[in-house]
Amino acid sequence: xxxxxxxxxxxxSKKLLQRQLAASLEIDTPMFSKIERGERRAxxxxxxxxxxxxxxxxxxxxxxxxxxxxxxxxxxxDNAAQALRVAEEEIKYAKSKKSK
Amino acid sequence: xxxxxxxxxxxxSKKLLQRQLAASLEIDTPMFSKIERGERRAxxxxxxxxxxxxxxxxxxxxxxxxxxxxxxxxxxxDNAAQALRVAEEEIKYAKSKKSK
DNA sequence: TTATATTAGCCAAATATTGACAAGCCATAA
DNA sequence: TTATGGCTTGTCAATATTTGGCTAATATAA
Numbered sequence: 531x532x533x534x535x536x537x538x539x540x541x542x543s544k545k546l547l548q549r550q551l552a553a554s555l556e557i558d559t560p561m562f563s564k565i566e567r568g569e570r571r572a573x574x575x576x577x578x579x580x581x582x583x584x585x586x587x588x589x590x591x592x593x594x595x596x597x598x599x600x601x602x603x604x605x606x607x608d609n610a611a612q613a614l615r616v617a618e619e620e621i622k623y624a625k626s627k628k629s630k
Numbered sequence: 631x632x633x634x635x636x637x638x639x640x641x642x643s644k645k646l647l648q649r650q651l652a653a654s655l656e657i658d659t660p661m662f663s664k665i666e667r668g669e670r671r672a673x674x675x676x677x678x679x680x681x682x683x684x685x686x687x688x689x690x691x692x693x694x695x696x697x698x699x700x701x702x703x704x705x706x707x708d709n710a711a712q713a714l715r716v717a718e719e720e721i722k723y724a725k726s727k728k729s730k
Numbered sequence: 731t732t733a734t735a736t737t738a739g740c741c742a743a744a745t746a747t748t749g750a751c752a753a754g755c756c757a758t759a760a
Numbered sequence: 761t762t763a764t765g766g767c768t769t770g771t772c773a774a775t776a777t778t779t780g781g782c783t784a785a786t787a788t789a790a
Binding site for chain 3: 761762765768769770771772773774775777779781782783784786787789
């Protein structure tokens with residue numbers, strides 16, 4: 531599930547209009563529309579706000595928001611999957627170092 | 631293993647100087663130095679060239695080059711690992727669609 | 731039709747990235 | 761000591777990318 535789709539779903543289930551959420555994020559409606567369609571990427575800070583406004587789980591939203599960016603970064607590479615696995619290992623390694 | 635470290639390793643094993651590789655990449659030595667130290671990111675095209683010049687496996691280099699970018703993108707997020715898994719699923723899914 | 735909601739396209743402002751340069755550091759040689 | 765060679769640091773301008781807003785077009789509803 532793409533980030534924008536999820537936002538749209540949540541927005542519609544709460545019967546909110548794009549312009550209402552756009553106003554809360556202090557951007558205009560066309561910009562919000564683009565975020566929903568994935569034509570523009572939301573800022574991290576906007577994700578946090580949206581989670582509040584839509585009463586959604588911040589962590590879930592952040593995860594798909596981040597995953598989408600990762601996907602965009604690697605999608606055209608043949609070894610995308612390999613690269614993700616390498617990156618995952620590095621994350622694990624960094625975490626284990628941090629916690630000691 | 632970071633991309634820059636790997637390049638440095640390969641370069642030293644071939645007894646090449648930064649300025650020689652820099653010249654081949656048509657950048658100056660300071661820039662090359664920064665790439666080795668991860669202060670600047672190499673372009674995809676430069677990775678391909680480096681693989682040739684260093685007689686290294688292109689795919690391996692591209693993988694760590696890409697993985698590093700992914701890592702940089704997610705490293706500060708608590709749910710980095712989750713996000714990577716989601717992205718990996720999307721890659722798999724896209725691949726399965728493409729092949730049908 | 732009219733009114734409202736959403737989307738498309740374009741442009742300028744803001745931000746990030748890139749590459750080049752000059753100057754510095756460090757080790758070794760003379 | 762000074763000189764040299766290899767590498768690194770810091771700064772700056774050029775370039776590219778992203779961001780946001782505006783207007784106009786399109787859709788959806790009443």
